[in-house]
Amino acid sequence: xxxxxxxxxxxxxxxxxxxxxxxxxxxxxxxxxxxxxxxxxxxxxxxxxxxxxxxxxxxxxxxxxxxxxxxxxxxxxxxxxxxxxxxxxxxxxxxxxxxxxxxxxxxxxxxxxxxxxxxxxxxxxxxxxxxxxxxxxxxxxxxxxxxxxxxxxxxxxxxxxxxxxxxxxxxxxxxxxxxxxxxxxxxxxxxxxxxxxxxxxxxxxxxxxxxxxxxxxxxxxxxxxxxxxxxxxxxxxxxxxxxxxxxxxxxxxxxxxxxxxxxxxxxxxxxxxxxxxxxxxxxxxxxxxxxxxxxxxxxxxxxxxxxxxxxxxxxxxxxxxx
Amino acid sequence: xxxxxxxxxxxxxxxxxxxxxxxxxxxxxxxxxxxxxxxxxxxxxxxxxxxxxxxxxxxxxxxxxxxxxxxxxxxxxxxxxxxxxxxxxxxxxxxxxxxxxxxxxxxxxxxxxxxxxxxxxxxxxxxxxxxxxxxxxxxxxxxxxxxxxxxxxxxxxxxxxxxxxxxxxxxxxxxxxxxxxxxxxxxxxxxxxxxxxxxxxxxxxxxxxxxxxxxxxxxxxxxxxxxxxxxxxxxxxxxxxxxxxxxxxxxxxxxxxxxxxxxxxxxxxxxxxxxxxxxxxxxxxxxxxxxxxxxxxxxx
Amino acid sequence: xxxxxxxxxxxxxxxxxxxxxxxxxxxxxxxxxxxxxxxxxxxxxxxxxxxxxxxxxxxxxxxxxxxxxxxxxxxxxxxxxxxxxxxxxxxxxxxxxxxxxxxxxxxxxxxxxxxxxxxxxxxxxxxxxxxxxxxxxxxxxxxxxxxxxxxxxxxxxxxxxxxxxxxxxxxxxxxxxxxxxxxxxxxxxxxxxxxxxxxxxxxxxxxxxxxxxxxxxxxxxxxxxxxxxxxxxxxxxxxxxxxxxxx
Ligand SMILES: Nc1ncnc2c1ncn2[C@@H]1O[C@H](COP(=O)(O)OP(=O)(O)OP(=O)(O)O)[C@@H](O)[C@H]1O
Ligand SMILES: [Mg+2]
Numbered sequence: 015x016x017x018x019x020x021x022x023x024x025x026x027x028x029x030x031x032x033x034x035x036x037x038x039x040x041x042x043x044x045x046x047x048x049x050x051x052x053x054x055x056x057x058x059x060x061x062x063x064x065x066x067x068x069x070x071x072x073x074x075x076x077x078x079x080x081x082x083x084x085x086x087x088x089x090x091x092x093x094x095x096x097x098x099x100x101x102x103x104x105x106x107x108x109x110x111x112x113x114x115x116x117x118x119x120x121x122x123x124x125x126x127x128x129x130x131x132x133x134x135x136x137x138x139x140x141x142x143x144x145x146x147x148x149x150x151x152x153x154x155x156x157x158x159x160x161x162x163x164x165x166x167x168x169x170x171x172x173x174x175x176x177x178x179x180x181x182x183x184x185x186x187x188x189x190x191x192x193x194x195x196x197x198x199x200x201x202x203x204x205x206x207x208x209x210x211x212x213x214x215x216x217x218x219x220x221x222x223x224x225x226x227x228x229x230x231x232x233x234x235x236x237x238x239x240x241x242x243x244x245x246x247x248x249x250x251x252x253x254x255x256x257x258x259x260x261x262x263x264x265x266x267x268x269x270x271x272x273x274x275x276x277x278x279x280x281x282x283x284x285x286x287x288x289x290x291x292x293x294x295x296x297x298x299x300x301x302x303x304x305x306x307x308x309x310x311x312x313x314x315x316x317x318x319x320x321x322x323x324x325x326x327x328x329x330x331x332x333x334x335x336x
Numbered sequence: 337x338x339x340x341x342x343x344x345x346x347x348x349x350x351x352x353x354x355x356x357x358x359x360x361x362x363x364x365x366x367x368x369x370x371x372x373x374x375x376x377x378x379x380x381x382x383x384x385x386x387x388x389x390x391x392x393x394x395x396x397x398x399x400x401x402x403x404x405x406x407x408x409x410x411x412x413x414x415x416x417x418x419x420x421x422x423x424x425x426x427x428x429x430x431x432x433x434x435x436x437x438x439x440x441x442x443x444x445x446x447x448x449x450x451x452x453x454x455x456x457x458x459x460x461x462x463x464x465x466x467x468x469x470x471x472x473x474x475x476x477x478x479x480x481x482x483x484x485x486x487x488x489x490x491x492x493x494x495x496x497x498x499x500x501x502x503x504x505x506x507x508x509x510x511x512x513x514x515x516x517x518x519x520x521x522x523x524x525x526x527x528x529x530x531x532x533x534x535x536x537x538x539x540x541x542x543x544x545x546x547x548x549x550x551x552x553x554x555x556x557x558x559x560x561x562x563x564x565x566x567x568x569x570x571x572x573x574x575x576x577x578x579x580x581x582x583x584x585x586x587x588x589x590x591x592x593x594x595x596x597x598x599x600x601x602x603x604x605x606x607x608x609x610x611x612x613x614x615x616x617x618x619x620x621x622x623x624x625x626x627x628x629x630x631x632x633x634x635x636x
Numbered sequence: 637x638x639x640x641x642x643x644x645x646x647x648x649x650x651x652x653x654x655x656x657x658x659x660x661x662x663x664x665x666x667x668x669x670x671x672x673x674x675x676x677x678x679x680x681x682x683x684x685x686x687x688x689x690x691x692x693x694x695x696x697x698x699x700x701x702x703x704x705x706x707x708x709x710x711x712x713x714x715x716x717x718x719x720x721x722x723x724x725x726x727x728x729x730x731x732x733x734x735x736x737x738x739x740x741x742x743x744x745x746x747x748x749x750x751x752x753x754x755x756x757x758x759x760x761x762x763x764x765x766x767x768x769x770x771x772x773x774x775x776x777x778x779x780x781x782x783x784x785x786x787x788x789x790x791x792x793x794x795x796x797x798x799x800x801x802x803x804x805x806x807x808x809x810x811x812x813x814x815x816x817x818x819x820x821x822x823x824x825x826x827x828x829x830x831x832x833x834x835x836x837x838x839x840x841x842x843x844x845x846x847x848x849x850x851x852x853x854x855x856x857x858x859x860x861x862x863x864x865x866x867x868x869x870x871x872x873x874x875x876x877x878x879x880x881x882x883x
Binding site for chain 3: 193194195197198200201203204205207208209210211212213214215216218219222271
């Protein structure tokens with residue numbers, strides 16, 4: 015009774031904080047908005063890399079598809095701003111999911127590092143293609159329609175839509191990991207041959223997982239394109255050297271294969287980045303590379319993974335039940 | 337696109353020109369692929385920094401020439417500089433990921449690739465750079481096919497270096513130790529081979545090879561800080577097509593890739609050339625995997 | 637009794653090695669069949685061929701009267717024919733109980749049933765089977781942290797959980813504490829009787845297999861050397877030769 019009451023109080027408190035944050039600290043609304051985006055990145059990446067064991071270097075592809083699909087829809091549909099954005103975001107999500115399902119036919123048959131490198135190839139190829147394709151503005155990118163309202167309203171609008179997206183992603187995955195579908199993902203991660211030999215529909219499982227991951231990423235791309243106001247193929251849409259790597263990094267930093275790990279990783283990474291990045295004056299990406307090496311080599315368990323190891327009783331895996 | 341495709345048939349000389357120029361740069365791909373196969377076979381890691389080694393080799397050669405040294409001397413200097421860098425990276429990072437999951441080495445070397453890429457961007461600027469070797473142009477077929485002499489020279493130098501490496505692996509003591517370690521590291525270390533040193537030497541040798549390749553690239557073509565990843569992907573592509581151990585196949589695949597790229601780039605537009613390389617890699621991976629899946633296996 | 641599994645002239649090569657050379661044998665519905673043979677005689681290879689882990693080079697494998705040799709391992713598993721592995725395979729990063737949950741029979745129906753809540757009956761069965769193999773106390777541990785012998789038992793329990801019609805067991809007693817082996821034999825027999833699972837068992841421990849099996853086939857160098865009742869096989873001079881010759 016008291017435990018569940020404390021739980022509800024905590025959830026209510028967190029909810030209030032999320033709602034009040036942009037008013038409490040109006041100067042940081044944009045940073046908060048990007049934090050939501052980072053959380054979506056890390057969560058969707060971990061669905062594949064952490065839960066399914068398919069380490070994708072190319073998930074940024076779906077973000078880019080969403081960003082472009084929405085922008086093109088907004089440009090060509092002739093609808094009002096909000097309608098076009100809503101439908102465009104939905105379209106972006108669906109197209110990204112469809113792309114994942116289609117590409118998955120071939121790519122999801124690859125295992126281990128072959129999958130990693132194959133997806134890396136896809137992500138970069140997509141960026142190169144978008145950079146040469148006139149329909150989406152080629153190398154000069156695309157602008158999105160102007161927000162029909164005051165600047166503060168604009169920031170609040172994107173803060174809340176992205177917060178809603180992050181929350182929806184989180185809740186969906188939380189529910190998913192509680193079902194046997196989640197267990198099946200882990201089974202594939204631990205031993206795909208065994209899972210197959212036990213009669214699991216591994217191909218469908220992998221496709222479903224990748225499509226779901228792509229769906230949320232596609233929507234996030236649509237929203238992020240509008241948040242930033244401009245889509246440049248290699249710096250925004252298919253930004254392999256920033257967002258594309260951050261996804262991987264944040265999930266590993268927080269703890270692969272856990273629900274909260276990616277959220278924690280995203281928060282820690284984003285906050286550190288916001289605080290320190292500006293002092294690095296252009297050397298940020300060097301630091302990013304170093305950070306990847308350091309985390310992968312010295313801290314592969316991530317924050318939650320390490321806590322779990324140190325305090326097995328409190329964080330997940332339980333001790334022997336007598 | 338179709339127009340360009342038809343053009344190739346109307347003017348066979350054009351096709352020859354494209355294919356020949358492609359073949360020439362293919363030799364550089366061969367060199368980088370050799371190195372990747374070596375590291376893959378011996379250390380069992382996939383070295384994503386491969387292309388950055390090439391890029392850095394180019395910048396070293398460039399700096400050497402700017403310091404007033406003869407242009408061609410840039411090749412050994414680049415090789416030496418990259419050898420040292422490779423050795424250092426091995427001692428700092430690579431040795432820690434050798435026995436770990438392959439994804440760890442992929443991600444760690446990917447991180448290194450970002451570091452080197454961005455460092456070069458900060459140090460040398462993002463411009464496309466090239467080094468004038470001062471050689472003329474070779475005209476074939478009554479001038480219809482123009483080949484820069486430096487490209488021809490680079491071609492033969494690259495293949496010569498590849499041959500040298502092959503001889504080195506075959507006949508030198510270190511080469512034999514490397515091959516023994518590749519086959520069975522446990523047995524090699526029981527026989528008294530210091531496998532850690534062998535790994536370091538192999539990794540450094542690979543970097544040197546890429547460095548020399550980079551020096552050729554900056555003389556015959558051009559470099560910039562972000563040129564690395566396509567070279568990595570080409571090397572990877574060549575190795576998965578040709579296999580880790582088959583030298584002849586590596587040469588054929590490398591030259592073939594060079595020619596393919598150039599011709600395809602002409603047909604689809606050079607802005608898509610890099611995309612084509614990456615898509616080709618994905619296609620080859622998927623195709624090989626599907627063939628294996630028919631035998632109920634997968635790429636390992 | 638009708639034939640459940642009929643292996644007809646199955647050949648499997650690995651490069652130059654002929655691991656199975658025109659092997660023919662059969663298993664009747666409801667029985668416990670044994671497969672013995674020296675190391676490297678092709679027993680595990682035969683199991684892999686039967687469950688569709690790799691394609692065979694010649695011959696046919698009839699299960700319930702239908703040729704399954706062109707089917708994939710998952711399709712065969714869905715028809716109720718499953719194997720356990722010599723080098724156990726379990727889901728190491730998942731708790732023991734989740735290993736059981738994800739082995740429930742309805743996961744073989746597609747991915748939609750995965751979103752259904754597992755029924756009370758299924759949960760109870762998972763716990764019962766864990767008790768059955770003596771792992772109930774370990775249910776919340778990560779499966780990868782179990783000892784080899786415990787993993788072997790877990791894999792057996794997972795296989796039973798999936799309610800197979802026929803189960804191929806690759807050396808179920810290997811790595812099991814000798815004092816527990818009698819208990820395991822007992823459990824195998826009970827699985828056969830109570831759950832009605834036809835068993836086909838590879839075993840190196842002669843005492844175990846003689847005690848367990850209704851009929852035994854002996855392989856040597858990839859070929860069937862002898863088959864019959866435990867007594868017939870035990871007395872066959874070729875079998876003795878194969879084992880002594882292999883030592
Ligand atoms: N995947 C494989 N690739 C190549 N050769 C194989 C493969 N699997 C098995 N073999 C070979 O086939 C032969 C039979 O092996 P198998 O594992 O079936 O024997 P086994 O009877 O199960 O032996 P053990 O009692 O030691 O488990 C051996 O010579 C083995 O080396
Ligand atoms: Mg065996």
